[in-house]
Amino acid sequence: MTAPAVFKPSSALSKVGPSAISRMMAATAEMKRQGRDVIGLHVGEPDFNTPENILDAANRAMRNGETHYSALDGSPAVKAAVLEKFRRENGLNFTADEVVVTTGAKMMIFSAFMASIGPGDEVILPAPYWVSYSDIVEMMGATPVILPTKAEDGFVLKAADLEAAITPNTRWILINSPSNPTGTIYSAEDYAPLLDVLAENPHVWLMVDDMYEHLIFDPGTFVTPAQLRPDLRDRILTVNGVSKAYAMTGWRIGYGAGPLPLMKAIRAVVSQSTSCTCTIAQAAAVEALTGPQEAVSAYLAEYRSRRSLIMEELHTIPGLVCAAPAGTFYAFVDWRALVGSITPGGEVLADDETFCHYMLQEHGVAVVPGAAFGAAGYFRISFASDEQSLRQGMARIRLGCAALTR
Template sequence: MPLLSDTLKRVKPSATIAVTNKARELKAEGRDVIGLGAGEPDFDTPENIKGAAKRAIDEGKTKYTAVDGIPELKAAIADKFKRENGLTYAPNQITVGTGGKQTLYNAFMATLNPGDEVIIPAPYWVSYPDMVQLAGGTPVIVPAGIETNFRLTAEALEAAITPKTKWFIFNSPSNPTGAGYGRAELKALTDVLMRHPHVWVMSDDMYEHLVFDEFEFCTPAQVEPGLYERTLTCNGVSKAYAMTGWRIGYAAGPVELIKAMGTIQSQSTSNPCSISQYAAVEALTGPQDFLPEFREAFQRRRDLVVEMLNAAAGITCPTPEGAFYVYPDISACIGKTSAGGAKIADDESFATALLEEEGVAVVFGAAFGLSPNFRVSYATSDEVLREACSRIQRFCAGLQ
């Protein structure tokens, strides 16, 4: 038995990955299971992007690259930020990692010391607190519940800031809720941050292109240029371009921070996959005509899921502005007993009973820091979603 470090005690495995794996195991055993846990589009990577990867292989672009990204990709990222966000970055202000998760992790590892605090609105992406703890920092969880449509208020942010605050993590549209901050709502937060010059901003914009109705995406350094020098703007090709397995994320920020993040990466993974980087160049610079098609499909699925879940007894499901998640509230289900005899004491027992009795795998809300809720990923077909929601309705109807 190897000797395990104390660091391991500070983190727990990803709950979303655990749910997805559990659903796969049950399917392998012959169970009829619908998995709504995975946060990835069901669409295939567009053909032009796959073609760029094939050309890169044929042209022998299979060697080590610069640690934090090839020049062509950094140029494409700089163009993207200028074109879509009105933000100007030089190549030495840009870093490319093995997925968006690595860029966030590198930033924490490069900046956090013991005692440094990181403000994280809840519900949050499951990895934020654990990455902070791995880097030696202290997560400060600030609830942003259904009463504010899962958006952090300026007052709550102000109250959470202390002299020890190093970072504020901002994610819009959000995983797990899909909640998006409009310009006025974001400006209220950036006004607070302008009063606290020691606080840095980490903006996770991974779902930027997956927004619905009339919602307009904006990012902190765009809304408040005064934050430019202390903002790390993070993004990637995983969600919008259906490239989750290609593992390419990127971030832009001050030169000193980007250089430090590169140092961390140089002693961990070194460069991201060369083939994936050339594919990402095509994703950012090639045709974008499939994005409206993806958005239309996701919006249709959102509307289907929201309508069907709100028709389930005891469930309240807000309508999100983006991403491909809903985060329904199940307060009215707590304390009841399922048709199969399971006691519904919290959202974890709700999710467990739902999986065992109806074969629907969802992620319980406690994993995201706010209960009693559960997350549904609607990144699957209309037919599958309709069947899954029918099973959830049946499960809820059986609660006594």
């Protein structure tokens, strides 16, 4: 009799599994498949359709035969659009060799780490952080160094904490602004002392994830570090993409700009992994970055209205605390006053996982545990959903909280 096959996963996956968001998506989908009524406030994806002008550009590209391989780091047209975006919106001038277009911004982050870190290296991650950051670092055999930030500081990393965390093994610090999950935006004043610390530690590089750049509720507050310290540009990788601002998550177009030696190494990773991104999606991204921008403003106005709705509801639910996010479409909610509460079924809500499981299974609303973002005692709500879903979801959270006893 043939022995059953035994699968042995690679050492790169020894500490990594599906993200908390992916697990919540799977659980929600299964409940819906079973016919259960679930309100999903867990997915970080615009509920809008991609604008018509972008769809038209993709259609033209297909009809014109733009269905073959492009250069592995992006077609000349999409790279020109990225270069113009940086010049127009950020006052940054890069060369085409300093830009790489990837299959989503996550692939840019993955490729940059694949190209630059390994066992023994450390990457500093201010917490809360996007769930994939730490897992990607661990997949490279490196060590994520988690630096907690405080709600009372607006979840902004302080220079003294950064300086204390840097060791001879530190290779990168990664900052996401506006932040998923908190909505925090780093101002020029917030960045300045951190960049001073970076300047004093020439072995440390800075990666900035600017994916939510256009989802900011107070105009004029966005800056990116390469603008502020041109003298540090040879150690800064600026990551961005079209997914969130243009409702193009499924098109999978991200990009990064940085110093030539790094971008050359990233090209090598891309060449042996994805090769070029979808050429039709590249043509769509050109239109997104260079075409009319009215849709972006319209989406932002809708998110602003939804933020107001969510905050009004949260402020009336005993046990929950949340500051209004300055950007993104997320609210990061503090539920620590309810930790240890008991559900009507007798379960003790000891941590974020049990709280979110209770809300999903007993009240049919999906949210994401804060521990997945490196911040236990919180959960994340996405308000990238229509008003009716948001009102129903918040009503269910209210009911779930009210049913708890101490």
